[in-house]
Amino acid sequence: MKKAILNAWPSVVVGDRNQWQSKLTLELTGLPEEIRFRALPDNAGTNTGLKPAHAAGFAAGLSALCKDAHRYRFTLQGVDLVMAEDDIVVADGLIKLVRVHPGRHTGPGNMSESLPQIHLDIFTEYPLPEQGDKLAVDIQQTPGLPATVTFSFSRKPLRDLLGGVRIGIDPGHGGKDKGIQGPVDLTEKYVALEISRELCNLLELSGAHLVVTRTGDLDVTEKERLHILRAGNPALCVEIHVSGSDNPLAQVYKLAATQDCSDSQLLGREIALALHERMGIRPESAVLPPRPGLEVPYVRVEPLCLTYFADEANFRAPLFRKRLAQSIYNGISRYLHKTKVRQS
Numbered sequence: 001m002k003k004a005i006l007n008a009w010p011s012v013v014v015g016d017r018n019q020w021q022s023k024l025t026l027e028l029t030g031l032p033e034e035i036r037f038r039a040l041p042d043n044a045g046t047n048t049g050l051k052p053a054h055a056a057g058f059a060a061g062l063s064a065l066c067k068d069a070h071r072y073r074f075t076l077q078g079v080d081l082v083m084a085e086d087d088i089v090v091a092d093g094l095i096k097l098v099r100v101h102p103g104r105h106t107g108p109g110n111m112s113e114s115l116p117q118i119h120l121d122i123f124t125e126y127p128l129p130e131q132g133d134k135l136a137v138d139i140q141q142t143p144g145l146p147a148t149v150t151f152s153f154s155r156k157p158l159r160d161l162l163g164g165v166r167i168g169i170d171p172g173h174g175g176k177d178k179g180i181q182g183p184v185d186l187t188e189k190y191v192a193l194e195i196s197r198e199l200c201n202l203l204e205l206s207g208a209h210l211v212v213t214r215t216g217d218l219d220v221t222e223k224e225r226l227h228i229l230r231a232g233n234p235a236l237c238v239e240i241h242v243s244g245s246d247n248p249l250a251q252v253y254k255l256a257a258t259q260d261c262s263d264s265q266l267l268g269r270e271i272a273l274a275l276h277e278r279m280g281i282r283p284e285s286a287v288l289p290p291r292p293g294l295e296v297p298y299v300r301v302e303p304l305c306l307t308y309f310a311d312e313a314n315f316r317a318p319l320f321r322k323r324l325a326q327s328i329y330n331g332i333s334r335y336l337h338k339t340k341v342r343q344s
């Protein structure tokens with residue numbers, strides 16, 4: 001039987017010994033003859049090789065997603081593509097995008113003797129870790145029907161970036177203060193807490209130290225929030241709310257940053273960009289008054305318009321919540337990467 005890739009999907013897993021990995025799993029009708037690897041030049045211009053249909057599609061930020069990416073290519077010899085040639089948006093904080101496309105036939109002799117091949121181009125946020133002079137990637141091949149090939153990449157670059165960093169998270173409202181209400185029954189206090197939980201989970205896996213103003217449905221005054229944040233001495237703070245409008249069809253998203261603080265502005269821009277790439281939303285920028293005694297980069301994100309019926313409905317899906325939180329996380333980690341590069 002002709003060997004072909006049927007399907008490909010990304011995932012993030014936490015292993016037994018707290019190994020944290022980004023995985024790419026391929027399903028095939030048979031295992032490849034050989035898997036070759038090479039690193040591609042980083043950011044070879046803004047030409048990502050993406051088709052215009054993708055560039056104009058849901059993630060209008062897709063070409064931005066590939067800009068500044070580190071690129072790696074795995075080539076599977078002796079395999080064809082059954083699934084459509086595809087750009088898979090991963091945006092898991094480490095891998096930005098995976099491109100699955102056929103390569104040219106190679107091999108000696110004429111075309112009938114040559115082997116088909118498939119390229120897997122992996123675009124990453126940060127350089128992938130190496131062991132010695134080799135890329136630290138674990139490739140597992142399991143025969144069967146379907147056969148699977150799994151590529152596992154360590155998410156160590158994220159732990160290097162976020163490990164030990166103190167991060168303040170302030171989910172808005174709580175207790176008697178419900179905040180904005182959705183057309184059915186979701187409340188801002190609930191949504192803010194759920195996003196905060198997902199975000200804290202990712203930050204904890206990265207080894208960050210969290211300073212959180214509330215972890216349940218509690219009344220917390222503005223004074224108490226400020227006290228918790230100041231006592232926790234965070235390197236940056238993110239306040240989580242949702243937007244709303246009197247017009248039930250309006251979709252409003254906001255990202256507010258303290259003025260006159262270039263780091264707050266940068267943090268805000270990185271989170272806004274990540275939300276655009278992953279969720280296709282473009283938050284309006286707004287101004288946040290400084291919090292006295294908290295002189296750290298500080299933003300307030302409103303990544304959902306709760307009065308819009310579709311946003312309220314989407315939020316009920318666990319995957320949607322995860323993606324929202326992942327986008328905020330991606331913005332925070334890129335901000336830390338940029339400020340680290342600037343300092344060194």
Ligand SMILES: [Zn+2]
Nearest residue numbers: 172179241242
């Ligand atoms: Zn609010």
